[in-house]
Amino acid sequence: MALIEPTILAADADRTARALGACVERFAIVVVEECDSTNSALRDFPPEDDGRTHVLVAHHQRAGRGRRGRTWQAWPGLSLTFSSLWRFAPSPTVPAGLSLVAGLAVACTLEKLGVEGVQLKWPNDVMVFGKKIAGILVELVPGRGRTPAAVIGIGVNLALPSGTHIPDQPGVTSLADEIATSKIEASTVLAGILISLDDRLERYTQGGFAALRDEWQQRNAFADLPVSVRDEQCETVGICAGVDEDGALLLDTDQGRTRIIAGDVSLRAAL
Structure with a gap:
């Protein structure tokens, strides 16, 4: 079991900035101790467009949300919960497959960290050998004359309290349970996901979900089942x-x- 450094979320946008390296200028990262919901905060009060991807990280969400109005289960110090604001070109159609793109970015990051058996469950869950490790919630930002945008909320289980059980889930797992490395900082996980997401959103912008479809299919948890x-x-x-x-x-x-x-x-x- 890996030891997850628990202080990163409250501690430092600086650690994440260092982990981002040369990519740091692409992002504007704000870390808060707690908020109701990172998705709601970015959706209702989107920052001005300065050419960067705006990211809000919370150590604790009082009202974190999953799909269908479910509560997102997270534990202070043991969960990585953040939202990213992605602006896209005006179009008569809503971007399709965005939650799948985000899930793919998380999956590829976990694989780079050494997690085996990473799978994607349509439309918004990341799993490891059938157990949920991360979830995605995508919401559109109301227009109001602004550039169209979507908020991409991501929650990753870094570690789990003993005896954790989440209703409606066949099983849950965490990075600490799945990674072979003895220690990993959550800032490394966050930076890896942001870089992976940035790369795949760029490819998505150029070619739509079709440009990423094969990557997603390779990790389809229910392929041919x-x-x-x-x-x-x-x-x-x-x-x-x-x-x-x-x-x-x-x-x-x-x-x-x-x-x-x-x-x-x-x-x-x-x-």
Whole structure:
């Protein structure tokens, strides 16, 4: 089990800046002891556009959120919780597959840190051998005459309190449980994710999700497995055929191939 340096979030944007190295000028990072939600803070009060990616990190979120209104479970000193503001060119369509791009950035960072068995669960979870280690929440910033933007919220389990159980999750894990290195600073994790996310958002800007689709498919946790997808109206059962070039989930059902777009859905392995 790795020892995670627990003081980084409250301690230092400076450590993260050093970990970012030559990439530091691309980011404006603010670290706070606590807030209601980093996503809400950036969404409701977006900073002025100065050409940098604005990042808000919180040691503790009083009202951290996951998808479908769920509470994001995090523990001060043991969780990395932050949001990044990404501005994109005006378009008649909303950027597709953005949560998948963010999940891919986290997955690739964990792999570079030595985590094995990293998987992606559509549309917004990062897993290790079937156990959740990170989650994504993407929200659009209201226009109000501004450049269109999205807030990308990311939560990573650095370590877990003893006996942790999260409802509706088949299992959870943490970086401390999965990494072979004896010690790692959370600033290293944060910097790695920011660099990976910046790189993939640049590729996304140039080629859409299609430019990243193959990378995501390689880590698809449910590739070729029977799954059920549930929303508020119905349940769809089929074989997971991956995602298309817009990031929509593809299921092979008795009625043929079905395309499911991001929304209030949940994905479970079918019995």
